[in-house]
Amino acid sequence: MAGDSPYWNPKTETLDRERLEALQLAKLRYHCEWAAARSPWYRARFAAEGFEPSQLRSLADLRRVPILTREEWTNSQFQHPPYGEIPVIGGDGAIRLHTTSGTTGRGPLRALDSRKDWAWIAEMWAYAIWGCGARPSDTAYIAFGYGSFIGFWGLHYAMEKVGVLNVPGGAQSTEARVLQIVDFDATVVAATPTYALRLAQEADRLGVDLPSSSVQRLILSGEPAGSIPQTKALIEELWGAKAFDTAGMTEIGTIMVFECSHQPGGTHIIEDNMIEEVIDPATLEPVSYGERGERVVTSFGRGTIPLLRYRTSDLVCRVPAATCSCGRGFDLYEGGILGRVDDMKIIRGTNVYARGIEAIVREFPEVEEFQTVITREGLRDEITLRVELRADRSPASWEELSDVLHRRLALAHEGLNFRIERADAGELPRFELKAKRTVDLRDAPIGAAR
Numbered sequence: 001m002a003g004d005s006p007y008w009n010p011k012t013e014t015l016d017r018e019r020l021e022a023l024q025l026a027k028l029r030y031h032c033e034w035a036a037a038r039s040p041w042y043r044a045r046f047a048a049e050g051f052e053p054s055q056l057r058s059l060a061d062l063r064r065v066p067i068l069t070r071e072e073w074t075n076s077q078f079q080h081p082p083y084g085e086i087p088v089i090g091g092d093g094a095i096r097l098h099t100t101s102g103t104t105g106r107g108p109l110r111a112l113d114s115r116k117d118w119a120w121i122a123e124m125w126a127y128a129i130w131g132c133g134a135r136p137s138d139t140a141y142i143a144f145g146y147g148s149f150i151g152f153w154g155l156h157y158a159m160e161k162v163g164v165l166n167v168p169g170g171a172q173s174t175e176a177r178v179l180q181i182v183d184f185d186a187t188v189v190a191a192t193p194t195y196a197l198r199l200a201q202e203a204d205r206l207g208v209d210l211p212s213s214s215v216q217r218l219i220l221s222g223e224p225a226g227s228i229p230q231t232k233a234l235i236e237e238l239w240g241a242k243a244f245d246t247a248g249m250t251e252i253g254t255i256m257v258f259e260c261s262h263q264p265g266g267t268h269i270i271e272d273n274m275i276e277e278v279i280d281p282a283t284l285e286p287v288s289y290g291e292r293g294e295r296v297v298t299s300f301g302r303g304t305i306p307l308l309r310y311r312t313s314d315l316v317c318r319v320p321a322a323t324c325s326c327g328r329g330f331d332l333y334e335g336g337i338l339g340r341v342d343d344m345k346i347i348r349g350t351n352v353y354a355r356g357i358e359a360i361v362r363e364f365p366e367v368e369e370f371q372t373v374i375t376r377e378g379l380r381d382e383i384t385l386r387v388e389l390r391a392d393r394s395p396a397s398w399e400e401l402s403d404v405l406h407r408r409l410a411l412a413h414e415g416l417n418f419r420i421e422r423a424d425a426g427e428l429p430r431f432e433l434k435a436k437r438t439v440d441l442r443d444a445p446i447g448a449a450r
């Protein structure tokens, strides 16, 4: 129990880098031995790659451990249904089954957990709950569906562990949830960023003034939107409360990062229980502090599903622990989870982000729709912005607009030369959900249509 400390685990949260890495190395070795002895998938993979846990003499040796991809996991489930060969026990040894919501590839991942795994899952959430300032005197309302998606299940148990009075807000209408939050004098609310906004809209409709309610803190999870400063500021304004970003994934069963009460504009990595690497997704080489790359996670607490060097496709930018003033020794992800790696393209050595392009293009109200097309011509990659203009707000001169777009895009991308093309009215695809405005034709068969 953390008592008066601002840290849930004062001993490990304030370790210096040398001691933290020694702890990580010891846990890594143990976890690799565990996986090699019990998981058929890891046993076969380690043998195929010539890796043995005894080769781990320093943290730098982590790179000898084979990387695991989601595709390998789902393929294993497909070949050895229903759980694949990664788990160390089957359904008869586990106490819970959760699945991912994703529909890509060969269906959702099925994640098994033991009782001991669930104790760890709750412990990770406790770092976040305590770290943002929630205490046993609080009342927490958990606006969550309590279904097969793992979501806030771990937060629920962590609230109990910390001693917070806990209201499970499953299976209710948004209106009923707003009324319960007020009725029970909830001081903490857990929700996705989108749902926190939805609750605020509903409160407004009902004439409930949330800023004058008891709510002091919101714990956000489930979407990268929780780390977008504009979205978070809006949530804080509508609720009259502080909002704290967290992020987790079904693959580890819990969260791996949380924002502390100092609100540094980023999230601390729970480094005493995980190793997070940030790599260049093309070369798989590590990137430096302050550079964007893909998260690769190794978690030490889930015994049933050992997760070693799992590629997440999450885009992050790691910065040193000292970036935050709270005194933790845990490094941070600046701006939280920034999006998906699929959003990033590398054109002649320059990183290009779909949302970076969108931020520039959206400054021009005369643009109705746009598309970014990447092609390979000979050995050279080319990037083209295709622009469809609004019929009612055409620019004075297309040449002038394309010139400004060309210059702005180059300025934001190390001088990269974007071709600007005008598309006909109604030519480009329209989206209602999950827009896909980047088309990468570099590996497409010759003659593929746009």
Ligand SMILES: [Zn+2]
Pocket: 260, 261, 262, 263, 264, 268, 324, 325, 326, 327, 328
């Ligand atoms: Zn901090």
